[in-house]
Amino acid sequence: MDWEALIISYLFGFVLLNVLLLLMAYMTWFERRLVAFFQDRIGPNRTGPFGLLQPIADAVKLISKEDIVPANADRLIFLVAPLLSFVLAPLGALVVPFGESITLFGRQINLYVIDINVAALYFLAVGSMGVYGIILGGYASGNRYSLLGALRSTAQVISYELVLGLSLVGIFILTGSLSLVEILRAQQRTLVLGGLELPNWFILSQPLAFVLFLIAAVAETNRAPFDLPEAETELIAGYFTEYSGFRFSFYFLAEYINMIVVSLIAATLFLGGIDGPFADGIWWLAAKAFIFLFFYVWLRATLPRFRYDQLMGLAWKVLLPLALINIGMTGLVRLWGIGAL
Amino acid sequence: MIDFTQPTPVLLSEERQITETRRELVLNMGPQHPSTHGVLRVRLTLEGETVVACDPVIGYLHRGVEKLGESHRYAQFVPWTDRTDYVAAPSNNLGYVLAVEKLCGIEAPERAQYWRMIMAELARIASHLVWLGTHALDIGALSVSLYTFRDRELILDIFEKFCGARLTTNMMEIGGFSRKIPPELPEMVRDFCRYFPKAIREYEDLLTENPIWLARTKGVGIVEPEVAINYSLTGACLRGSGVNYDVRKAMPYLLYDRIDFEVPLGTHGDVYDRYLVRVEEMRQSIRIIEQCLDQVPTDGPLMAYESNYVIPPHETVMTTAEDMQRHFIWVIKGFSPPKGEVYQAIEHSKGELGYYIVSDGSPIPYRLRIRSPDFVNLQSLPYMAQGAMLADVVALIGTIDIVLGSVDR
Numbered sequence: 001m002d003w004e005a006l007i008i009s010y011l012f013g014f015v016l017l018n019v020l021l022l023l024m025a026y027m028t029w030f031e032r033r034l035v036a037f038f039q040d041r042i043g044p045n046r047t048g049p050f051g052l053l054q055p056i057a058d059a060v061k062l063i064s065k066e067d068i069v070p071a072n073a074d075r076l077i078f079l080v081a082p083l084l085s086f087v088l089a090p091l092g093a094l095v096v097p098f099g100e101s102i103t104l105f106g107r108q109i110n111l112y113v114i115d116i117n118v119a120a121l122y123f124l125a126v127g128s129m130g131v132y133g134i135i136l137g138g139y140a141s142g143n144r145y146s147l148l149g150a151l152r153s154t155a156q157v158i159s160y161e162l163v164l165g166l167s168l169v170g171i172f173i174l175t176g177s178l179s180l181v182e183i184l185r186a187q188q189r190t191l192v193l194g195g196l197e198l199p200n201w202f203i204l205s206q207p208l209a210f211v212l213f214l215i216a217a218v219a220e221t222n223r224a225p226f227d228l229p230e231a232e233t234e235l236i237a238g239y240f241t242e243y244s245g246f247r248f249s250f251y252f253l254a255e256y257i258n259m260i261v262v263s264l265i266a267a268t269l270f271l272g273g274i275d276g277p278f279a280d281g282i283w284w285l286a287a288k289a290f291i292f293l294f295f296y297v298w299l300r301a302t303l304p305r306f307r308y309d310q311l312m313g314l315a316w317k318v319l320l321p322l323a324l325i326n327i328g329m330t331g332l333v334r335l336w337g338i339g340a341l
Numbered sequence: 342m343i344d345f346t347q348p349t350p351v352l353l354s355e356e357r358q359i360t361e362t363r364r365e366l367v368l369n370m371g372p373q374h375p376s377t378h379g380v381l382r383v384r385l386t387l388e389g390e391t392v393v394a395c396d397p398v399i400g401y402l403h404r405g406v407e408k409l410g411e412s413h414r415y416a417q418f419v420p421w422t423d424r425t426d427y428v429a430a431p432s433n434n435l436g437y438v439l440a441v442e443k444l445c446g447i448e449a450p451e452r453a454q455y456w457r458m459i460m461a462e463l464a465r466i467a468s469h470l471v472w473l474g475t476h477a478l479d480i481g482a483l484s485v486s487l488y489t490f491r492d493r494e495l496i497l498d499i500f501e502k503f504c505g506a507r508l509t510t511n512m513m514e515i516g517g518f519s520r521k522i523p524p525e526l527p528e529m530v531r532d533f534c535r536y537f538p539k540a541i542r543e544y545e546d547l548l549t550e551n552p553i554w555l556a557r558t559k560g561v562g563i564v565e566p567e568v569a570i571n572y573s574l575t576g577a578c579l580r581g582s583g584v585n586y587d588v589r590k591a592m593p594y595l596l597y598d599r600i601d602f603e604v605p606l607g608t609h610g611d612v613y614d615r616y617l618v619r620v621e622e623m624r625q626s627i628r629i630i631e632q633c634l635d636q637v638p639t640d641g642p643l644m645a646y647e648s649n650y651v652i653p654p655h656e657t658v659m660t661t662a663e664d665m666q667r668h669f670i671w672v673i674k675g676f677s678p679p680k681g682e683v684y685q686a687i688e689h690s691k692g693e694l695g696y697y698i699v700s701d702g703s704p705i706p707y708r709l710r711i712r713s714p715d716f717v718n719l720q721s722l723p724y725m726a727q728g729a730m731l732a733d734v735v736a737l738i739g740t741i742d743i744v745l746g747s748v749d750r
Contacts, residue, residue, distance in 0.1 A: 305481025
């Protein structure tokens, strides 16, 4: 075993985790400011320049709050559940390639923590594990609103996980690999379409899958208009109604980190990741992920919330058949070898 | 015979065991809940997410306003009417003031009547804006509420310009207005009328054809016309079901018979139709205000000073002995309307608001009863909620358009 490479991977993972946490903190600031602009308000602008210290102030406030455990809660599960959600959230980012590799101090350093041959499956698996935190937290709270939120979340994640996974199958067929690094390399070729030289990004060859992935990803991260588990106006706060202080913020952290991870994965899978004009690099990945994050906030500021039965109907009656059709079409195209796909 | 020494038994839906393994869940929604519009409590029996039974429990904001009316002199009660339906305070003032005027047989001057109509219609728009914002917020559309509250500010500015208060305006007085109309007020109202149709289009862009909004509101909470009449619903809840009843047309008060406006009607009686009806009502209100502004005399009395029931004008109180004495009596003792009873209904933003006053000839009413529209409309909630989903319940509470201050009084 190459211990040096392992240690470098660990270090890279450590840095990545901290960057994610920082990004998450500023994602809350960004969302609040942006939603405020959508709504003709100003948003947090008092703490530091442009309100940039607001996330830190929020964190200090949340840490100093009392950690309340309700009397009829299942104590152990209640205390552990938010941690579960939080720990599993950033794991998906480990397989995101931020580039090929660079040479630093005479050493080859890969710009990804790990390149496993089932990276896409790993991302899906970690994503669905995160829902355990929600289910257990909702169940253990001993509150009926939380219970309903947890039930909704279970049904929602199971349905949309399926769509999320199936929407990616087209890409797997085209690249013949589940590794994100391989998928990224496949997108760096050029695609010739009707005399035009386009980058071989999968948004161009798999547009339907992209739309399906986008919808499913929003549902998977419990964001508006699919924020039923935490539907504020129906279930008060859903599964985290009873949580307070930093345990509450663990759920919050998990949700925002999930958003960032999903955005990074979507940018890598469909928009060519680090690939871009002028010079390839991590800035392109950041810009593309930012588009998705903006999209998340935009949705939240604009759309009403789905009802539970409509949500399930959308997943099983619309998205799932479309995903299957997409797989079939991609398979046929691949079989007959049309174009440069 | 009710034994008042014992606590009143409260009838509540029960948690029934359906089969060995299935049990209904009772969910207590409110009185502290973000979308019960105040302190409404709804006890829901759920099977999964489906509502089996729904009991609205009211009374958490009961302040005994009717009883207060029976212990205050007639003019003193006007501020209390502000506090029943506090999102449309001028309309409440209007209903009470008209009832007292009917009892005393006085009529406000034409100019005051026009301004009363303008203020009442502005109050209707303000109330509908609060309704639209909170209703959309309940269904999950966040931004609409901010837009509607932004535009409601303009109406509150007009109120503030006129009487100094924004929410509990205490604007109307028995006999008309004793305040002067500020010279810049007509232009302020006109500016608002010019601006507001654009704002309505903005809300409609966000909601009317939004597929999620359609899915959440169409076919939800259907009330058939006969059922609506049997529940004695009024206002948009009734007109959404297609029954043409608007107090302004059916029993015109003020000068509504001189104004040309339409009463929007729904066809299906669902949440979406009631939404459309209310949005159209806001447009019609703008039409009414514009016509009023065109017709209102620019000069003339605002108060029916010739009547003995009305407070004498400030100027003559300071200069003539007779008016000073009258003013003294009016303030210390109050005026005594003739014996009799009177019911006056107006078209409030939420439906028919009626004031029923029984006078025994003394300066305080013998009995005062407020028929508040949302109290009556709220009783249709269990009917609408049968078989609905949990998420529909908040949409239904929103569509009835309740203000708990008015429901509980």
